[in-house]
Amino acid sequence: MVLISPSEVRKMNKDQRIRKLEEYKQKLFTVKSELASGGSIQNPSQIQEYKKAIARILAIMTELDEI
Numbered sequence: 243m244v245l246i247s248p249s250e251v252r253k254m255n256k257d258q259r260i261r262k263l264e265e266y267k268q269k270l271f272t273v274k275s276e277l278a279s280g281g282s283i284q285n286p287s288q289i290q291e292y293k294k295a296i297a298r299i300l301a302i303m304t305e306l307d308e309i
Contacts (some may be wrong), residue, residue, distance in 0.1 A: 243287070245295040251260045251302045259308070266292050 245266070251259060270292035273283055303309050 243291055245291050246298060248298055248302060251299055256303075256308050259299055259303055264295060266299070267282075270296065280292050 246262065251262075254262065270289065273288050273292065275282055276288075298309070
């Protein structure tokens with residue numbers, strides 16, 4: 243399950259990339275806090291997928307000198 247592909251990130255403008263990055267960071271925080279509070283999540287691989295998506299966006303932003 244790939245949340246976002248590198249080609250999709252490259253098609254976005256800077257503001258869209260920033261919004262998507264913040265969205266994924268918020269979702270990652272929510273999932274991790276739910277897990278830390280003793281709850282269980284439906285799909286444990288969500289954490290890894292959100293981390294990869296965040297890394298993809300940051301890598302492309304670095305490549306394009308937006309950071």
